[in-house]
Amino acid sequence: MTDAKQIGLDREARRSVPEWIADAIDYDIAAQTLVIGERLVEKQIAERLGASRGSVREALRLLASRGSVELTPQRGAVVTGYSLDRMADVFAVGGMLMALAARYVARHRNAGSLQRIGERVARVEAMTARGFSPPLDFATALGGVTAAVVVESGNPVIRAEVSAVFNRSVWRAMWEHPCDHLTIERQREEAAFARRLLEAIGDGDADRAEFELRQFQQRLADRVTTELARQRGERPPASAPLGLDSPQIGDQEFDDRLARIEAKLDALCEPSASAMRPPSLAKVR
CATH class of the missing domain: 1.20.120.530 (GntR ligand-binding domain-like)
Structure with missing residues (x-):
């Protein structure tokens, strides 16, 4: 498959912290390292990445908008994966x-x-x-x-x-x-x-x-x-x-x-x- 780094890096856009966190999680979802049905615990992610829980919360919202995570009142963020x-x-x-x-x-x-x-x-x-x-x-x-x-x-x-x-x-x-x-x-x-x-x-x-x-x-x-x-x-x-x-x-x-x-x-x-x-x-x- 084509390596994104070979395309020429036309868009060196700076990401916000939530976007950076969302991409980190999204990668592991697509690679099936984080499996469907797995809970994403806000506190654990924040501690591992040295980020605020607010940034992690916004990252999870971004993932929900992409369709790879579902946010529910009972379980929080749950991996739904990429179809x-x-x-x-x-x-x-x-x-x-x-x-x-x-x-x-x-x-x-x-x-x-x-x-x-x-x-x-x-x-x-x-x-x-x-x-x-x-x-x-x-x-x-x-x-x-x-x-x-x-x-x-x-x-x-x-x-x-x-x-x-x-x-x-x-x-x-x-x-x-x-x-x-x-x-x-x-x-x-x-x-x-x-x-x-x-x-x-x-x-x-x-x-x-x-x-x-x-x-x-x-x-x-x-x-x-x-x-x-x-x-x-x-x-x-x-x-x-x-x-x-x-x-x-x-x-x-x-x-x-x-x-x-x-x-x-x-x-x-x-x-x-x-x-x-x-x-x-x-x-x-």
Whole structure:
């Protein structure tokens, strides 16, 4: 998965203390270190983090608004977790944004962009040529390719919105606990994707570039949510709406498409935090 730290850190927004605490808890919820049904005790969290109980209380309210915690009069804050459907939504939004970025790069390609993206692709291909790589290492290198596409798109709206999605705790937790790229065959498959993407951009084929990135994100979403469903003993969610039967997408108006994506983002995401991973609260019980 794409490492948020590779996107370019477009938004180094300063977080408030409650936001920082909320992100720390949210990370462990997404990573399933804090389990569904577990109580979050305000006093214990405050003592561990050296924060005021008021800040912790506000953090728990933020988590309730995100849907990962429920506040009840009887039990206080209880972990409700992230549904697989919501995780699939995160993939869908991120994939739509990255696919648009690929389209921009292909339409406005230049030698410098091709070189920088090509260097990332070569790194991925070199890894597969050497044999199997640890999934996290491979995901980091592959994420470098998609991050380079986003940066080289030159579109500040896309860069900001991709940062908003991939800086979120739920995405960082999924990325740091790989559920994909677990075999050399999968790693070779995605190295081949990276080469196809580079070729499409080099040919100036915006339709093909967008198609390749959407299909990549579709595969990633399907495999990750299927593995998480297996771990949880749940049914996998419906496939994220990213797959396309044909690369003939058509030259639609970018502004309209971005507006639809931003509306989806508003329903899914809180304002972006920084890319710094907060400390684990796994021992807070």
